Amino acid sequence: MEQQQLIRKIENSLYKGFIDQNKTVSAQFKPKLLTNKHHETVLSTILQELKTCKTFIFSVAFITEGGLATLKTMLYDLKQKGITGRILTSTFLNFNQPKMFKELLKLDNVEVRVTSEKGFHSKGYIFEHQDYYSLIVGSSNLTDSALKANYEWNVFLTSLESGEIINHFKNQFEDAWDEAIPLMEEWIANYKQYYELQPFVKYATSNTLELNTEYLTNAFAESLAIQPNKMQTAALEQLNALRATGAKKGLIISATGTGKTYLSAFDVRSFSPKKMLFIVHREQILKKAMQDYRKILGGHEDDFGILSGTSKDVHAKYLFATIQTISRDGYFRQFAKDQFDYVLIDEVHKAGAESYLKIINYFTPNFLLGMTATPERTDRFNIYELFDYNIAYEIRLQAALEEEMLCPFHYFGVLDYEKNGLTIDDTTELRKLVSSERVKHIIEKINYYGYSGDRIRGLMFCSSKEEVHELSTTLNHEGLKTIGLTGDNSQNEREEAIHKLNSGELEYILTVDIFNEGIDIPFLNQIVMLRQTQSSIIFIQQLGRGLRKHDSKDYVTIIDFIGNYKNNYLIPIALSGDQTMNKDNVRRKTVNTDYIQGVSTINFEEIAKKKIFDAINNTNLSTLKTLRDAYTELKNRLGRIPFLIDFIKQNSIDPEVIVGYADNYYNFILKMKESIPSLTEYELSVLGMFSKEFLNGKRVHEILLIETLLSDESISRESFVQRLKEFGTYADDATIHSVENMFSLKFHVQNDVKKYKFKPVIEIVDGHYQFNKEIQESLRDSNFKGYIEDIVKCAYVKNEKYDKTKAMTLFEKYSRRDACRLLNWPHDDSSTIYGYRAKHNTCPIFVTYHKKDEVETSQAYGDEFLAPELFRWFTRNRLTLDSIEVKNILTYKEAGMKIHLFTKKDDGEGTDFYYLGQADIADGSAKNEKMPDGKGNHLSVVTMNLVLEQPVHYDIYHYLVEE
Missing domain, CATH: 3.40.50.300 (P-loop containing nucleotide triphosphate hydrolases)
Known part of the structure; x- marks a missing residue:
């Protein structure tokens, strides 16, 4: 980023933070308070800063294994990129456990020192970026509770390298660092002896004191009555x-x-x-x-x-x-x-x-x-x-975690063994599953991600009986203590193995077809998944083996080895409980895992995450079998034929997925072999139109009008505008005309007009809106009316995630057609937009960030983010700064035209793009450039930098830019 531009942004952000809160500035550098409330946790901010930093330093008095666990995947990915950091910690109040120090030694790219400074109680995190520094300082130690769950106060600031504050913090750190002792095995051994001699009080991971149970008499412990939770x-x-x-x-x-x-x-x-x-x-x-x-x-x-x-x-x-x-x-x-x-x-x-x-x-x-x-x-x-x-x-799982009824977990999605670009998949032979290279890979991962407690008590789920026995033998040769159990083993053999696991005679039980359910092993502190996810039900059953609370552990580690499995898309579905089968929802649950409650975390190594995205893109989530199973499950639960709104209420299939498969819900019910009253051909076309156009809830205006006309014969234009205002949404003339064009069919292309039977759905008579006569007659049938009411109910629920005060909501997804409609274009010109089009005082720009390899060189534009709020954009080729098309765009301010930027990761995401907001063209950034045409020649093209109104959320930003 240009130095002067960066200085201005930081100056403006400081002005907002310390002088005038009403000043509009870049959110990227804005000072803020991190409290772990409102979905912005200290942990998510630290992860965001780590992801883009050149190096980092932490100065924290207290560290827990759980706190380290939340960062291990990110630190592993940074190691792959050659990024290193330093951590300075202490033995203050004997909080830090010897085993935690051993965990620190596993971080190859992090240098650790221990200070003997009396009363060392600092809590600061500094990140060096390409052109600036960021700093988090306040109340949060490096514990999972302090990073994600506790109510904390931490200030986030940004500074240039020459800033006094950042230099003060860095100098203080360096002074303490120079006097501190490098962390080594010998030091840990000595500290452990000292630590174990300290009586009576130990600190729990929740940063609260707990009495050492050895000081509680058995009589007192037994007198504690068991009460319902x-x-x-x-x-x-x-x-x-x-x-x-x-x-x-x-x-x-x-x-x-x-x-x-x-x-x-x-x-x-x-x-x-x-x-x-x-x-x-x-x-x-x-x-x-x-x-x-x-x-x-x-x-x-x-x-x-x-x-x-x-x-x-x-x-x-x-x-x-x-x-x-x-x-x-x-x-x-x-x-x-x-x-x-x-x-x-x-x-x-x-x-x-x-x-x-x-x-x-x-x-x-x-x-x-x-x-x-x-x-x-x-x-x-x-x-x-x-x-x-x-x-x-x-x-269910999410609610139980929120109520702290279960043991917290740290899930790690790691890449399975890969050799010569090939990863374990559905067809991998047994000999490769138990090869020495894969076994070493498994051991490396289970050691790195570790466990909570004094010793390992693990359960490994394998893909076959043969793998269970072969892998157990190979692991034992590598020095582990394991046993393989399958359905062939007797009950006594299983109980004996569980006893040995608890006593320390065994470290792991390997299994394939038992222990999914109906067994209680509360002391398990590590679950290892060495098989593809066959179903979200089995996944949760297996993960759940470790979720029982037990005095011997503070959390359970879940290590999921992710290969080239076609079912990888089930992992985010299972973890989130999102059964919508909406691909965009599944992608978001992979990118942003804030939905998991309490101190539990979900972490994917970057390469493993890519395997999940590939599975999402390459899988049809809405097969007839998937839809029928969900329908049957919901019908069984309700004891009747469900409505579309029931799928939303019961967290089942997204109604948009259902109507996308069958055009409307009536057709879908027929496909489910139900006997239902018939509808006319025109009634089906109306259902199809309302389902396609309005069910998604992206604009509330049409929904309000339909709902009104379901109960009232008509409504005047003025009264409808008033209703919109009372609802809290905008009601300008252009939008009202756009709504009218939707119902009169003027907006639609000819194929849609034909599909909708050439009849305006809503007519304007003497300044009043009313359904056409045929629909009014059909609405006398409660069955047909019920289908329309069902669509309206779903649309209202879906509309809740959109900003009702604006045409489009930042970081939600829209198609080219959506943009035409929501920007109030009088006609659907989506087929002619291609990459962009300036029209009706708007210029929507659509960018596919990662082009397919087979795209012609002359079409492989180099559009790219330069920063979360700065985007380098290419016009169409064969244009120059003198081209009329380019001049029209560059004079957008004088013409009152607004530029809107949309982007998607790749074509696997379908037709919808993330809306990144309005953009301005950076002054002086437009340039004539050349791009190859693949035939040895070069084509003229214009590039310019688009400055976004808000920086792209870091999770979406990194999802978009990473290969």
Whole structure:
């Protein structure tokens, strides 16, 4: 960036920050307060600065393993680019644990020193960029809580190298650095001896004091009564409310690790049955469930009994049975049908099996409770119908993390082993999966990303039984202590392996087809995924193995080895819980992972992230099977044919995806083989038009008019304008004419006019808007009207993410056609825009940032970002500064023309572009240049620098510019 321009921007930003907050300046250099509120965390800012820095220095008194974990992926990527940094820390108050110092030594590109400065309590982060420095200083230590969750105060400032403040901080750092001790293994060993001698008080990762449990007597610990957590309390209230309606069945949907067993025990205690039956699918968890119940219910030991292959305590008041045993005719028929007042079924998503149905249809309890983390079924069996559609309570992964009911996790998406440009994929042979090179790669990654706790207790998910055994053998040869377990191993062998994992005799259990669910290993502190993601359900089940809280860990590390798998797109879907199958949503959930709650983080190595983008681009997310499965799941849950708005409310498929597949929802329902009242050909064309044009909610004006005319026969132009103003949106004449052109069909190209049957949908009669006569007649049919109302409801919800005060919202996505409509062009000229077009006092510019390799050289323009708010743009070739087309653009201010910039990463993103806002042409930046035509000649072209009204968000910016 030009030095004088940079100086002006920093001067302006300081003016805004310290003199006048109303001054309009570049957001890139604006001073700000970082508090971890409103989606801008200290962590996200540090990651943004690291991504663009030349080097960095941290001066922080306190560091935790979790805090380091949040930066490890970024530091690894910086290492690949040759970027180094320094960290200065301390032993102040014995906060920093010896193991954390060992983690620091793993950072090859970071030099670490430890100061002995008395009372060292600094918290500062300095980043050196190409032309300037940035600084974060305030209250945040390098802990995961301080970086992401705690309410903190940190000031973010920008300075030139000659600035006094930045030099003061740097000089202070250098003075302390020169006197500090380089971090080495020997120092850590000595510190560990000293650290372990310190009695009574240790610091927790949440930066709060906790008593060392060795000072708590057993009697005191046991006297602490088990109380329902927040989720359990709410669920118990809803269960009681459900039974108060006379319901005899209820379904609990609760993420793994949120305490479903305790919840059911609390409810049984409240219900006070004379006899209870608890059914599970594996004997391994029977004893644990019974122990938990005893803690809650109390009573005599003989009140509790097990019915399984090895135990037959059929007379127990509280009977815990495996489905395999009790479903045998010789067992369940020895009980009277009404013998149990209360029956519970764990992992009830399996209840479609004949064994479960046999039991459910036989017993007639006063209440039947089903519990599951994943009610979704692939065999279309309706679990919800089985429980009379009574969902007593539901809490999924995101909500459970937000409520701090689960152990936090740090997920790392890493690139699987790559050789000669080839990465592990669906067809990779076993010998390559267990080759010494891949094994060394695996060990390198699991060591680098580490674990929380005193020793590793890991679980690895492999792709086949053969890989389980071969890989276990190879890892053992490399010095690890592992065992391979599959469905061929007995229950006793599994329990013995889990015991050895906890005691330290084993470090890892490798598996393929077991441990996905129905097993409780709360001390797991590392989950390793060495297989492609087959489904988001299985992904969450496997990740969930480590999410139970345990005293031995502060978080769980998830390491996902990402190869060239076609299903990689499922990873962001699973982590975010976003089931819309909208490609843009999935990309955003890969780029920006702020949706994950609490101190948990999601991190992708850059190359691994590219594999996910490739999978998104190359996969059809809206296949008939995908849509049918989502439809069936939602219909099963609701007990009726869903409306489009139901898909939004239930976080299912995006309605735009559905109508994109079938033109309108009526057609889609027919494809689902439903019997529904028929619509006329014209009614279908109206549904198609409203679905295509207005369902996306990108402009609220048309939605408001449709909604009004659904209840009122007509509305005057003046009253409609007033309604728009009351809604809080703009209502200028040009926009009103644009809305009228949409409904009169004047805006549309001939093919669309033909598709919409050549009839204006809304007419203007005596200054009043009204539907045409045919639509008015059709609306007398509540069925047709219901489809229109459904579209309106969806459009309103979708419109919520858009700025109602402006035609287009920064960083949302729009097509060329959207731009024509929203910029109030009278006609759809999108087919003639190509890269740009100056028309109607606007000039929308559309840039595909990464052109395809096969694009002709003469079309391979070098458009590029020079900075997040500065874009170097190429006109069409064969133009010069003297060309009329170029002169029209360069005189945009005098002509009152506004320039709008849109860009997308590549053609894999389809027809939509990110809107980067209005742009000005930097003074004096327009130049005549030459570009090759691929035939040995050069073509004239004009380049100029576009200055954006706001810098592009760093996550979108880096997504766009990186290969």
